[in-house]
Amino acid sequence: MKIAILGAGALGCAIGAALTEGSYETWLLSRSPAHVEKMRHDGLQVDDDSGTRRIAVRAATQASEVGVADVVIVLVKSFHTDAAMRGALALIGPETLVLSLQNGLGHEDLLADIVGRERVLAGKTYVGGVLRGPGHIQSGVTGKATYIGELNGQMTSRVQAIADVFNAAGLMTMVSDNIMGTMWDKLLVNVATGAITGITRLTYGQLYDEAPLKATALAAIGEAMTAAHAAGIRLSMTDPEQAWTLAAEGLSPAFKTSMLQSLEKGSVTEIDFINGSVVRWGQRLGVPTPVNATLVACVKGIERAMADEQRKEATA
Template sequence: MRICILGAGALGSALGGVLAEGGADVRLLGRPVHMEAVNHSGLTLREGQHDRKVHVQAHTDAAAVGPVDLVIVLVKSFHTREAVTAARALIGPETTVLSLQNGLGHEDILTEVVGHDRVVAGKTYVGGVMLAPGHVRVGTLGKETLIGELDGTVSARLRQIAAVFEAAGLAITVSTNILGVIWDKLLVNVATGALSGITRLPYGPLYAVPEVEDCAIAAVTEAMAVAQAQGVTLATLDARDAWAKAAEGLPPEFKASMLQSLEKGSATEIDFINGAVVRWGERTGVPTPVNRVLVACIKGIEAGLGGDAAVLGRAA
Protein backbone atom coordinates (compact mmCIF):
# COMPACT_ATOMS: atom_id res chain seq x y z
CA MET A 1 0.00 0.00 0.00
CA ARG A 2 1.31 3.42 -0.97
CA ILE A 3 0.82 5.80 1.95
CA CYS A 4 1.47 9.50 2.41
CA ILE A 5 1.64 11.03 5.88
CA LEU A 6 0.28 14.55 5.40
CA GLY A 7 1.74 16.58 8.25
CA ALA A 8 4.79 14.49 9.09
CA GLY A 9 5.86 16.18 12.29
CA ALA A 10 6.59 14.26 15.48
CA LEU A 11 3.60 11.90 15.49
CA GLY A 12 3.37 11.62 11.71
CA SER A 13 7.05 10.72 11.41
CA ALA A 14 6.83 8.22 14.25
CA LEU A 15 3.83 6.50 12.71
CA GLY A 16 5.16 6.71 9.16
CA GLY A 17 8.54 5.37 10.19
CA VAL A 18 7.06 2.34 11.93
CA LEU A 19 4.73 1.65 8.99
CA ALA A 20 7.72 1.82 6.63
CA GLU A 21 9.58 -0.67 8.82
CA GLY A 22 6.59 -2.98 8.38
CA GLY A 23 6.98 -2.93 4.60
CA ALA A 24 4.58 -0.18 3.53
CA ASP A 25 5.59 2.28 0.79
CA VAL A 26 5.50 5.42 2.94
CA ARG A 27 6.13 9.01 1.90
CA LEU A 28 6.43 11.77 4.47
CA LEU A 29 5.10 15.22 3.58
CA GLY A 30 6.08 17.97 5.97
CA ARG A 31 8.16 21.03 6.76
CA PRO A 32 11.44 21.60 4.87
CA VAL A 33 13.97 21.42 7.74
CA HIS A 34 12.69 18.07 9.01
CA MET A 35 12.16 16.60 5.53
CA GLU A 36 15.64 17.63 4.40
CA ALA A 37 17.17 15.97 7.47
CA VAL A 38 15.25 12.75 6.77
CA ASN A 39 16.37 12.69 3.12
CA HIS A 40 19.98 13.45 4.05
CA SER A 41 20.49 11.05 6.95
CA GLY A 42 17.36 8.91 7.22
CA LEU A 43 14.68 9.06 9.90
CA THR A 44 15.97 8.21 13.37
CA LEU A 45 13.42 6.68 15.74
CA ARG A 46 14.18 6.58 19.44
CA GLU A 47 12.35 4.00 21.52
CA GLY A 48 13.39 3.83 25.16
CA GLN A 49 17.11 4.61 25.13
CA HIS A 50 17.80 3.07 21.74
CA ASP A 51 17.91 4.73 18.30
CA ARG A 52 17.26 3.02 15.00
CA LYS A 53 17.40 4.29 11.44
CA VAL A 54 14.54 4.07 8.93
CA HIS A 55 14.97 4.93 5.28
CA VAL A 56 11.85 6.68 4.02
CA GLN A 57 11.29 9.26 1.31
CA ALA A 58 10.41 12.75 2.53
CA HIS A 59 8.84 15.59 0.55
CA THR A 60 7.63 19.16 0.93
CA ASP A 61 5.45 19.18 -2.20
CA ALA A 62 2.48 16.86 -2.78
CA ALA A 63 3.02 17.00 -6.54
CA ALA A 64 6.36 15.24 -6.05
CA VAL A 65 4.54 12.37 -4.33
CA GLY A 66 1.59 12.00 -6.68
CA PRO A 67 -1.53 9.87 -6.09
CA VAL A 68 -1.42 7.39 -3.22
CA ASP A 69 -3.70 4.70 -1.85
CA LEU A 70 -3.99 6.21 1.61
CA VAL A 71 -3.49 9.74 2.94
CA ILE A 72 -3.10 9.84 6.72
CA VAL A 73 -3.84 13.40 7.83
CA LEU A 74 -1.82 14.55 10.84
CA VAL A 75 -1.51 18.30 10.28
CA LYS A 76 -2.49 20.63 13.09
CA SER A 77 -6.27 20.78 13.30
CA PHE A 78 -6.52 24.45 12.36
CA HIS A 79 -4.55 23.76 9.14
CA THR A 80 -6.69 20.83 7.96
CA ARG A 81 -8.66 22.52 5.20
CA GLU A 82 -5.70 24.48 3.87
CA ALA A 83 -3.32 21.49 3.94
CA VAL A 84 -5.65 18.98 2.29
CA THR A 85 -6.68 21.47 -0.39
CA ALA A 86 -3.01 22.17 -1.17
CA ALA A 87 -2.27 18.42 -1.31
CA ARG A 88 -4.93 17.48 -3.88
CA ALA A 89 -2.14 15.94 -6.01
CA LEU A 90 -2.18 13.03 -3.54
CA ILE A 91 -5.77 12.17 -4.40
CA GLY A 92 -6.30 9.59 -7.15
CA PRO A 93 -9.42 7.66 -8.21
CA GLU A 94 -9.10 5.12 -5.36
CA THR A 95 -7.49 7.24 -2.64
CA THR A 96 -8.76 6.96 0.93
CA VAL A 97 -8.25 9.86 3.35
CA LEU A 98 -7.91 9.03 7.05
CA SER A 99 -7.67 11.59 9.83
CA LEU A 100 -5.79 10.52 12.95
CA GLN A 101 -5.69 14.05 14.34
CA ASN A 102 -6.46 15.05 17.88
CA GLY A 103 -9.84 16.53 18.64
CA LEU A 104 -13.29 16.69 17.10
CA GLY A 105 -14.59 17.91 13.73
CA HIS A 106 -11.93 16.95 11.18
CA GLU A 107 -14.07 14.49 9.25
CA ASP A 108 -16.56 17.25 8.45
CA ILE A 109 -13.78 19.37 6.98
CA LEU A 110 -12.31 16.46 4.98
CA THR A 111 -15.71 15.53 3.60
CA GLU A 112 -16.16 19.08 2.31
CA VAL A 113 -12.74 19.06 0.60
CA VAL A 114 -12.39 15.53 -0.87
CA GLY A 115 -15.91 14.08 -0.68
CA HIS A 116 -17.73 11.86 1.80
CA ASP A 117 -16.91 8.55 0.06
CA ARG A 118 -13.15 9.02 0.40
CA VAL A 119 -13.13 9.73 4.14
CA VAL A 120 -12.63 7.25 6.96
CA ALA A 121 -12.26 8.30 10.56
CA GLY A 122 -9.78 7.22 13.18
CA LYS A 123 -7.87 7.96 16.32
CA THR A 124 -4.46 6.86 17.50
CA TYR A 125 -2.87 6.68 20.91
CA VAL A 126 0.63 6.36 19.41
CA GLY A 127 2.92 9.12 20.66
CA GLY A 128 5.73 11.08 19.06
CA VAL A 129 8.13 13.81 20.22
CA MET A 130 10.47 15.73 17.90
CA LEU A 131 13.97 15.56 19.38
CA ALA A 132 15.67 17.27 16.42
CA PRO A 133 15.12 17.48 12.67
CA GLY A 134 15.12 13.88 11.43
CA HIS A 135 15.05 12.49 14.99
CA VAL A 136 11.80 11.47 16.71
CA ARG A 137 10.93 9.72 19.97
CA VAL A 138 8.32 7.00 19.40
CA GLY A 139 5.67 5.77 21.84
CA THR A 140 3.91 2.68 20.46
CA LEU A 141 3.96 0.21 23.35
CA GLY A 142 0.35 -0.64 24.21
CA LYS A 143 -0.86 2.26 22.05
CA GLU A 144 -3.85 1.39 19.92
CA THR A 145 -5.10 2.93 16.69
CA LEU A 146 -8.81 2.67 15.87
CA ILE A 147 -10.39 3.26 12.45
CA GLY A 148 -13.93 3.14 11.14
CA GLU A 149 -16.31 4.06 8.35
CA LEU A 150 -18.52 7.04 9.10
CA ASP A 151 -21.60 4.85 8.56
CA GLY A 152 -20.39 2.13 10.94
CA THR A 153 -19.83 -0.58 8.30
CA VAL A 154 -16.74 -2.78 8.11
CA SER A 155 -15.37 -2.29 4.60
CA ALA A 156 -12.65 -3.96 2.56
CA ARG A 157 -10.55 -0.78 2.65
CA LEU A 158 -10.62 -0.76 6.45
CA ARG A 159 -9.40 -4.35 6.51
CA GLN A 160 -6.57 -3.45 4.12
CA ILE A 161 -5.48 -0.51 6.27
CA ALA A 162 -5.63 -2.68 9.39
CA ALA A 163 -3.45 -5.33 7.73
CA VAL A 164 -0.75 -2.73 6.96
CA PHE A 165 -0.72 -1.55 10.59
CA GLU A 166 -0.59 -5.13 11.86
CA ALA A 167 2.35 -5.92 9.56
CA ALA A 168 4.22 -3.07 11.29
CA GLY A 169 3.44 -4.47 14.73
CA LEU A 170 0.98 -1.68 15.53
CA ALA A 171 -2.15 -2.44 17.51
CA ILE A 172 -5.20 -1.54 15.42
CA THR A 173 -8.95 -2.10 15.76
CA VAL A 174 -11.68 -1.66 13.15
CA SER A 175 -14.60 -0.02 14.94
CA THR A 176 -18.32 0.04 14.12
CA ASN A 177 -18.73 2.95 16.57
CA ILE A 178 -16.13 5.41 15.32
CA LEU A 179 -18.00 8.43 16.73
CA GLY A 180 -17.68 6.88 20.17
CA VAL A 181 -13.99 6.23 19.47
CA ILE A 182 -13.46 9.87 18.52
CA TRP A 183 -15.06 11.03 21.76
CA ASP A 184 -13.11 8.47 23.83
CA LYS A 185 -9.84 9.82 22.38
CA LEU A 186 -11.05 13.37 22.92
CA LEU A 187 -11.47 12.55 26.61
CA VAL A 188 -7.80 11.52 26.80
CA ASN A 189 -6.72 14.79 25.16
CA VAL A 190 -9.04 16.77 27.45
CA ALA A 191 -7.41 15.10 30.46
CA THR A 192 -3.83 16.20 29.84
CA GLY A 193 -3.36 18.53 26.85
CA ALA A 194 -4.35 21.91 28.26
CA LEU A 195 -3.04 21.15 31.74
CA SER A 196 0.36 20.14 30.38
CA GLY A 197 0.43 23.30 28.27
CA ILE A 198 -0.55 25.58 31.14
CA THR A 199 1.84 24.06 33.70
CA ARG A 200 4.63 23.41 31.13
CA LEU A 201 5.10 19.98 32.74
CA PRO A 202 5.91 16.69 30.97
CA TYR A 203 3.91 13.67 32.09
CA GLY A 204 6.15 12.56 34.99
CA PRO A 205 5.84 15.69 37.13
CA LEU A 206 2.34 16.45 35.77
CA TYR A 207 0.99 13.20 37.18
CA ALA A 208 2.67 13.84 40.53
CA VAL A 209 0.43 16.84 41.36
CA PRO A 210 -2.90 15.77 42.94
CA GLU A 211 -4.57 19.10 42.18
CA VAL A 212 -3.77 18.67 38.49
CA GLU A 213 -5.36 15.23 38.54
CA ASP A 214 -8.48 16.63 40.22
CA CYS A 215 -8.80 19.30 37.54
CA ALA A 216 -8.30 16.74 34.78
CA ILE A 217 -11.00 14.48 36.19
CA ALA A 218 -13.41 17.43 36.39
CA ALA A 219 -12.72 18.40 32.75
CA VAL A 220 -13.21 14.84 31.52
CA THR A 221 -16.41 14.46 33.55
CA GLU A 222 -17.85 17.51 31.78
CA ALA A 223 -16.86 16.12 28.38
CA MET A 224 -18.47 12.76 29.16
CA ALA A 225 -21.71 14.53 30.09
CA VAL A 226 -21.66 16.40 26.77
CA ALA A 227 -21.07 13.19 24.80
CA GLN A 228 -23.90 11.42 26.60
CA ALA A 229 -26.21 14.35 25.89
CA GLN A 230 -25.34 13.87 22.19
CA GLY A 231 -26.31 10.20 22.36
CA VAL A 232 -22.72 9.03 21.89
CA THR A 233 -21.88 5.56 23.21
CA LEU A 234 -18.60 5.78 25.11
CA ALA A 235 -16.25 2.97 26.06
CA THR A 236 -14.92 5.21 28.84
CA LEU A 237 -17.08 4.67 31.91
CA ASP A 238 -15.00 6.52 34.50
CA ALA A 239 -13.24 9.87 33.98
CA ARG A 240 -10.17 8.51 35.79
CA ASP A 241 -9.74 5.94 33.03
CA ALA A 242 -9.07 8.73 30.51
CA TRP A 243 -6.52 10.31 32.86
CA ALA A 244 -4.74 6.96 33.29
CA LYS A 245 -4.84 6.09 29.59
CA ALA A 246 -3.24 9.37 28.55
CA ALA A 247 0.09 8.39 30.13
CA GLU A 248 -0.08 4.65 29.64
CA GLY A 249 3.13 3.29 28.11
CA LEU A 250 4.74 6.73 27.79
CA PRO A 251 7.98 7.80 29.51
CA PRO A 252 7.99 10.45 32.28
CA GLU A 253 9.65 12.97 29.95
CA PHE A 254 6.87 12.70 27.35
CA LYS A 255 5.22 16.03 26.54
CA ALA A 256 1.64 16.48 25.37
CA SER A 257 1.36 17.89 21.85
CA MET A 258 -0.18 21.07 23.22
CA LEU A 259 2.91 21.71 25.34
CA GLN A 260 5.15 20.92 22.38
CA SER A 261 3.31 23.54 20.32
CA LEU A 262 3.62 26.22 22.99
CA GLU A 263 7.33 25.51 23.47
CA LYS A 264 7.80 26.12 19.74
CA GLY A 265 5.80 29.35 19.92
CA SER A 266 3.00 27.84 17.83
CA ALA A 267 -0.77 27.93 18.16
CA THR A 268 -2.36 24.88 19.78
CA GLU A 269 -5.32 22.67 18.90
CA ILE A 270 -7.27 23.86 21.94
CA ASP A 271 -10.34 24.77 19.84
CA PHE A 272 -10.64 21.19 18.59
CA ILE A 273 -10.19 19.65 22.05
CA ASN A 274 -11.41 21.48 25.18
CA GLY A 275 -12.93 24.13 22.91
CA ALA A 276 -14.96 21.43 21.14
CA VAL A 277 -16.33 20.32 24.51
CA VAL A 278 -17.39 23.90 25.24
CA ARG A 279 -19.08 24.32 21.84
CA TRP A 280 -20.95 21.03 21.99
CA GLY A 281 -21.86 21.76 25.59
CA GLU A 282 -23.49 25.00 24.48
CA ARG A 283 -25.48 23.11 21.82
CA THR A 284 -26.73 20.53 24.29
CA GLY A 285 -27.21 22.81 27.30
CA VAL A 286 -24.51 21.03 29.36
CA PRO A 287 -22.36 23.38 31.50
CA THR A 288 -18.60 23.10 30.90
CA PRO A 289 -16.98 25.64 33.28
CA VAL A 290 -13.71 23.73 33.80
CA ASN A 291 -13.08 23.29 30.08
CA ARG A 292 -14.01 26.92 29.49
CA VAL A 293 -11.33 28.05 31.96
CA LEU A 294 -8.73 25.73 30.42
CA VAL A 295 -9.49 27.18 26.98
CA ALA A 296 -9.16 30.72 28.34
CA CYS A 297 -5.79 29.92 29.94
CA ILE A 298 -4.35 28.42 26.76
CA LYS A 299 -5.70 31.33 24.69
CA GLY A 300 -3.99 33.70 27.10
CA ILE A 301 -0.67 31.88 26.76
CA GLU A 302 -1.01 31.93 22.96
CA ALA A 303 -1.66 35.68 23.07
CA GLY A 304 1.49 36.13 25.12
CA LEU A 305 3.52 34.29 22.47
CA GLY A 306 2.48 36.80 19.80
CA GLY A 307 2.90 36.21 16.06
CA ASP A 308 1.08 33.37 14.32
CA ALA A 309 0.10 31.71 17.60
CA ALA A 310 -1.85 34.77 18.71
CA VAL A 311 -3.44 35.28 15.29
CA LEU A 312 -4.55 31.67 14.95
CA GLY A 313 -5.70 31.59 18.56
CA ARG A 314 -7.98 34.56 17.99
CA ALA A 315 -9.25 33.30 14.65
CA ALA A 316 -10.08 29.75 15.73
Protein backbone atom coordinates (compact mmCIF):
# COMPACT_ATOMS: atom_id res chain seq x y z
CA MET A 1 0.00 0.00 0.00
CA LYS A 2 1.38 3.39 -1.04
CA ILE A 3 0.45 6.10 1.45
CA ALA A 4 0.81 9.86 1.10
CA ILE A 5 0.48 12.07 4.16
CA LEU A 6 -0.72 15.49 3.12
CA GLY A 7 0.52 17.71 5.92
CA ALA A 8 3.75 16.39 7.45
CA GLY A 9 3.67 18.39 10.65
CA ALA A 10 4.13 16.85 14.08
CA LEU A 11 1.18 14.46 13.81
CA GLY A 12 1.74 13.61 10.16
CA CYS A 13 5.37 12.78 10.85
CA ALA A 14 4.50 10.70 13.91
CA ILE A 15 2.09 8.56 11.86
CA GLY A 16 4.39 8.56 8.84
CA ALA A 17 7.34 7.40 10.94
CA ALA A 18 5.37 4.46 12.28
CA LEU A 19 4.16 3.45 8.81
CA THR A 20 7.67 3.79 7.38
CA GLU A 21 9.11 1.62 10.14
CA GLY A 22 6.35 -0.85 9.33
CA SER A 23 7.88 -1.13 5.82
CA TYR A 24 5.02 0.62 4.01
CA GLU A 25 5.85 3.08 1.22
CA THR A 26 4.92 6.32 2.92
CA TRP A 27 5.46 9.85 1.63
CA LEU A 28 5.53 12.90 3.86
CA LEU A 29 4.31 16.03 2.06
CA SER A 30 5.11 19.40 3.58
CA ARG A 31 5.07 22.97 2.29
CA SER A 32 8.31 23.65 4.20
CA PRO A 33 11.40 23.21 2.01
CA ALA A 34 13.65 23.28 5.09
CA HIS A 35 11.66 20.52 6.80
CA VAL A 36 11.64 18.33 3.69
CA GLU A 37 15.32 18.90 2.93
CA LYS A 38 16.30 18.01 6.50
CA MET A 39 14.31 14.78 6.34
CA ARG A 40 15.76 13.89 2.94
CA HIS A 41 19.34 14.56 4.02
CA ASP A 42 19.40 13.39 7.63
CA GLY A 43 16.21 11.39 8.04
CA LEU A 44 13.42 12.19 10.49
CA GLN A 45 14.57 12.45 14.11
CA VAL A 46 11.94 10.93 16.39
CA ASP A 47 11.99 11.35 20.17
CA ASP A 48 9.59 9.04 22.01
CA ASP A 49 9.32 6.64 24.94
CA SER A 50 11.93 4.41 23.31
CA GLY A 51 14.52 7.18 23.10
CA THR A 52 15.79 9.04 20.06
CA ARG A 53 16.34 7.65 16.57
CA ARG A 54 16.55 8.74 12.95
CA ILE A 55 14.28 7.20 10.34
CA ALA A 56 14.97 7.29 6.60
CA VAL A 57 11.67 8.67 5.29
CA ARG A 58 10.39 9.71 1.87
CA ALA A 59 9.61 13.43 1.83
CA ALA A 60 8.46 15.91 -0.80
CA THR A 61 7.07 19.41 -1.18
CA GLN A 62 5.06 18.67 -4.33
CA ALA A 63 2.47 15.96 -4.98
CA SER A 64 3.86 15.53 -8.49
CA GLU A 65 7.05 14.11 -6.91
CA VAL A 66 4.98 11.38 -5.28
CA GLY A 67 2.48 10.36 -7.95
CA VAL A 68 -0.70 8.41 -7.43
CA ALA A 69 -1.19 6.94 -3.95
CA ASP A 70 -3.50 4.23 -2.68
CA VAL A 71 -4.39 6.28 0.39
CA VAL A 72 -4.01 10.00 1.05
CA ILE A 73 -4.09 10.87 4.75
CA VAL A 74 -5.05 14.51 5.17
CA LEU A 75 -3.43 16.19 8.18
CA VAL A 76 -3.02 19.80 7.08
CA LYS A 77 -4.39 22.52 9.31
CA SER A 78 -8.14 22.79 8.87
CA PHE A 79 -8.05 26.18 7.17
CA HIS A 80 -5.64 24.84 4.51
CA THR A 81 -7.77 21.81 3.60
CA ASP A 82 -9.31 23.13 0.38
CA ALA A 83 -6.13 24.65 -1.07
CA ALA A 84 -3.94 21.73 -0.03
CA MET A 85 -6.18 19.08 -1.58
CA ARG A 86 -6.64 21.04 -4.81
CA GLY A 87 -2.88 21.40 -5.01
CA ALA A 88 -2.33 17.67 -4.50
CA LEU A 89 -4.59 16.16 -7.15
CA ALA A 90 -1.55 14.39 -8.64
CA LEU A 91 -1.95 11.95 -5.72
CA ILE A 92 -5.44 10.94 -6.82
CA GLY A 93 -5.96 7.96 -9.11
CA PRO A 94 -9.09 5.93 -9.96
CA GLU A 95 -8.92 3.88 -6.74
CA THR A 96 -7.35 6.39 -4.35
CA LEU A 97 -9.01 6.84 -0.96
CA VAL A 98 -8.77 10.10 0.98
CA LEU A 99 -8.80 9.82 4.78
CA SER A 100 -9.07 12.91 6.97
CA LEU A 101 -7.61 12.58 10.45
CA GLN A 102 -7.85 16.30 11.16
CA ASN A 103 -9.17 17.95 14.29
CA GLY A 104 -12.69 19.31 14.32
CA LEU A 105 -15.64 18.88 12.00
CA GLY A 106 -16.39 19.77 8.38
CA HIS A 107 -13.28 18.59 6.52
CA GLU A 108 -15.07 15.61 5.04
CA ASP A 109 -17.45 17.93 3.22
CA LEU A 110 -14.64 20.09 1.86
CA LEU A 111 -12.77 17.04 0.61
CA ALA A 112 -15.91 15.50 -0.91
CA ASP A 113 -16.45 18.63 -2.99
CA ILE A 114 -12.97 18.18 -4.49
CA VAL A 115 -12.43 14.43 -4.94
CA GLY A 116 -15.96 13.02 -4.68
CA ARG A 117 -17.75 11.82 -1.58
CA GLU A 118 -17.47 8.17 -2.62
CA ARG A 119 -13.71 8.11 -1.98
CA VAL A 120 -13.68 10.12 1.29
CA LEU A 121 -13.18 8.39 4.63
CA ALA A 122 -13.17 10.03 8.03
CA GLY A 123 -11.36 9.33 11.24
CA LYS A 124 -9.98 10.62 14.47
CA THR A 125 -6.69 9.92 16.15
CA TYR A 126 -5.42 10.43 19.66
CA VAL A 127 -1.82 10.08 18.53
CA GLY A 128 0.16 13.14 19.56
CA GLY A 129 3.25 14.95 18.40
CA VAL A 130 5.28 18.13 18.74
CA LEU A 131 7.42 19.57 15.96
CA ARG A 132 10.77 20.39 17.58
CA GLY A 133 12.36 21.78 14.42
CA PRO A 134 12.89 20.86 10.77
CA GLY A 135 13.07 17.09 10.53
CA HIS A 136 12.64 16.62 14.29
CA ILE A 137 9.53 15.57 16.23
CA GLN A 138 8.50 14.35 19.63
CA SER A 139 6.07 11.49 19.03
CA GLY A 140 3.28 10.13 21.21
CA VAL A 141 2.04 7.00 19.45
CA THR A 142 2.18 4.22 22.04
CA GLY A 143 -1.24 3.34 23.43
CA LYS A 144 -3.00 6.08 21.47
CA ALA A 145 -6.04 4.96 19.51
CA THR A 146 -7.10 5.88 15.97
CA TYR A 147 -10.62 5.35 14.63
CA ILE A 148 -11.55 5.33 10.95
CA GLY A 149 -14.73 4.64 9.03
CA GLU A 150 -17.04 5.20 6.10
CA LEU A 151 -19.13 8.36 6.24
CA ASN A 152 -22.30 6.27 5.97
CA GLY A 153 -21.29 3.90 8.77
CA GLN A 154 -20.90 0.83 6.59
CA MET A 155 -18.22 -1.69 7.52
CA THR A 156 -16.24 -2.14 4.30
CA SER A 157 -13.19 -4.12 3.28
CA ARG A 158 -11.40 -0.99 2.07
CA VAL A 159 -11.54 0.62 5.50
CA GLN A 160 -10.54 -2.62 7.18
CA ALA A 161 -7.51 -2.89 4.88
CA ILE A 162 -6.28 0.54 6.01
CA ALA A 163 -6.86 -0.37 9.66
CA ASP A 164 -4.89 -3.60 9.16
CA VAL A 165 -1.93 -1.63 7.77
CA PHE A 166 -2.04 0.86 10.63
CA ASN A 167 -2.20 -1.91 13.23
CA ALA A 168 0.66 -3.79 11.61
CA ALA A 169 2.72 -0.61 11.89
CA GLY A 170 1.98 -0.28 15.61
CA LEU A 171 -0.78 2.32 15.27
CA MET A 172 -3.67 1.01 17.35
CA THR A 173 -6.57 1.44 14.92
CA MET A 174 -10.23 0.44 14.96
CA VAL A 175 -12.94 0.61 12.31
CA SER A 176 -16.04 2.47 13.49
CA ASP A 177 -19.62 2.03 12.29
CA ASN A 178 -20.39 5.39 13.90
CA ILE A 179 -17.59 7.58 12.64
CA MET A 180 -19.60 10.79 13.01
CA GLY A 181 -20.08 9.95 16.67
CA THR A 182 -16.38 9.17 16.93
CA MET A 183 -15.55 12.53 15.36
CA TRP A 184 -17.77 14.30 17.86
CA ASP A 185 -16.10 12.35 20.68
CA LYS A 186 -12.72 13.71 19.57
CA LEU A 187 -14.22 17.16 19.17
CA LEU A 188 -15.21 17.08 22.85
CA VAL A 189 -11.57 16.38 23.76
CA ASN A 190 -10.37 19.27 21.61
CA VAL A 191 -13.04 21.57 23.07
CA ALA A 192 -11.86 20.61 26.56
CA THR A 193 -8.37 22.07 26.30
CA GLY A 194 -7.46 23.70 22.98
CA ALA A 195 -8.94 27.18 23.16
CA ILE A 196 -8.37 27.54 26.90
CA THR A 197 -4.67 26.73 26.66
CA GLY A 198 -4.35 28.95 23.59
CA ILE A 199 -5.77 31.89 25.52
CA THR A 200 -3.91 31.25 28.80
CA ARG A 201 -0.66 29.85 27.26
CA LEU A 202 -0.71 27.05 29.82
CA THR A 203 0.68 23.54 29.41
CA TYR A 204 -1.48 20.53 30.30
CA GLY A 205 0.05 20.29 33.75
CA GLN A 206 -0.66 23.95 34.48
CA LEU A 207 -4.17 23.81 33.06
CA TYR A 208 -5.19 20.82 35.15
CA ASP A 209 -4.04 22.60 38.31
CA GLU A 210 -6.55 25.44 37.86
CA ALA A 211 -10.07 24.66 39.10
CA PRO A 212 -11.72 27.73 37.49
CA LEU A 213 -10.36 26.67 34.10
CA LYS A 214 -11.67 23.16 34.59
CA ALA A 215 -15.13 24.60 35.24
CA THR A 216 -14.91 26.58 32.01
CA ALA A 217 -13.80 23.51 30.09
CA LEU A 218 -16.64 21.40 31.46
CA ALA A 219 -19.15 24.07 30.49
CA ALA A 220 -17.79 24.20 26.94
CA ILE A 221 -17.88 20.40 26.66
CA GLY A 222 -21.43 20.36 28.01
CA GLU A 223 -22.58 22.77 25.30
CA ALA A 224 -20.97 20.58 22.64
CA MET A 225 -22.64 17.46 24.02
CA THR A 226 -26.03 19.16 24.00
CA ALA A 227 -25.52 20.22 20.38
CA ALA A 228 -24.48 16.68 19.42
CA HIS A 229 -27.56 15.17 21.05
CA ALA A 230 -29.77 17.70 19.26
CA ALA A 231 -28.15 16.66 15.96
CA GLY A 232 -28.90 12.99 16.65
CA ILE A 233 -25.23 12.08 17.10
CA ARG A 234 -24.47 8.95 19.12
CA LEU A 235 -21.66 9.79 21.56
CA SER A 236 -19.62 7.33 23.61
CA MET A 237 -19.36 9.81 26.49
CA THR A 238 -22.19 10.71 28.84
CA ASP A 239 -20.47 13.25 31.09
CA PRO A 240 -18.17 16.22 30.34
CA GLU A 241 -15.72 14.90 32.96
CA GLN A 242 -14.96 11.98 30.65
CA ALA A 243 -13.71 14.28 27.88
CA TRP A 244 -11.77 16.38 30.38
CA THR A 245 -9.99 13.29 31.73
CA LEU A 246 -9.37 11.77 28.30
CA ALA A 247 -7.83 15.00 26.96
CA ALA A 248 -4.75 14.68 29.16
CA GLU A 249 -4.54 10.90 29.46
CA GLY A 250 -0.99 9.67 28.97
CA LEU A 251 0.40 13.11 28.18
CA SER A 252 3.30 14.83 29.90
CA PRO A 253 2.46 17.82 32.13
CA ALA A 254 4.73 19.84 29.81
CA PHE A 255 2.71 18.91 26.70
CA LYS A 256 1.08 21.75 24.78
CA THR A 257 -2.09 21.60 22.72
CA SER A 258 -1.84 22.07 18.97
CA MET A 259 -3.78 25.32 19.31
CA LEU A 260 -1.22 26.71 21.73
CA GLN A 261 1.61 25.52 19.49
CA SER A 262 0.03 27.38 16.56
CA LEU A 263 -0.28 30.62 18.50
CA GLU A 264 3.28 30.36 19.79
CA LYS A 265 4.43 30.10 16.18
CA GLY A 266 2.37 33.16 15.24
CA SER A 267 -0.02 31.08 13.13
CA VAL A 268 -3.79 31.19 12.92
CA THR A 269 -5.56 28.32 14.67
CA GLU A 270 -8.20 25.71 13.89
CA ILE A 271 -10.68 27.41 16.22
CA ASP A 272 -13.34 27.66 13.48
CA PHE A 273 -13.37 23.87 13.08
CA ILE A 274 -13.37 23.10 16.81
CA ASN A 275 -15.22 25.45 19.19
CA GLY A 276 -16.47 27.32 16.13
CA SER A 277 -18.16 24.18 14.82
CA VAL A 278 -19.98 23.82 18.17
CA VAL A 279 -21.24 27.37 17.80
CA ARG A 280 -22.42 26.75 14.21
CA TRP A 281 -24.22 23.54 15.15
CA GLY A 282 -25.77 25.32 18.10
CA GLN A 283 -27.06 28.12 15.89
CA ARG A 284 -28.45 25.58 13.41
CA LEU A 285 -30.24 23.58 16.10
CA GLY A 286 -31.25 26.31 18.54
CA VAL A 287 -28.78 25.23 21.24
CA PRO A 288 -27.16 28.08 23.23
CA THR A 289 -23.34 27.95 23.19
CA PRO A 290 -22.18 31.10 25.05
CA VAL A 291 -19.00 29.57 26.52
CA ASN A 292 -17.79 28.27 23.18
CA ALA A 293 -18.71 31.54 21.49
CA THR A 294 -16.66 33.44 24.08
CA LEU A 295 -13.65 31.13 23.61
CA VAL A 296 -13.86 31.59 19.84
CA ALA A 297 -14.01 35.37 20.23
CA CYS A 298 -10.99 35.41 22.54
CA VAL A 299 -8.85 33.26 20.23
CA LYS A 300 -9.91 35.38 17.24
CA GLY A 301 -8.82 38.43 19.21
CA ILE A 302 -5.40 36.92 19.85
CA GLU A 303 -5.06 36.07 16.16
CA ARG A 304 -5.97 39.64 15.23
CA ALA A 305 -3.38 41.06 17.63
CA MET A 306 -0.71 38.74 16.21
CA ALA A 307 -1.58 39.71 12.64
CA ASP A 308 -1.39 43.40 13.47
CA GLU A 309 1.98 42.93 15.14
CA GLN A 310 3.30 40.96 12.18
CA ARG A 311 2.19 43.71 9.79
CA LYS A 312 3.96 46.32 11.91
CA GLU A 313 7.17 44.29 11.91
CA ALA A 314 6.95 43.78 8.16
CA THR A 315 6.69 47.50 7.50
CA ALA A 316 9.20 48.64 10.13
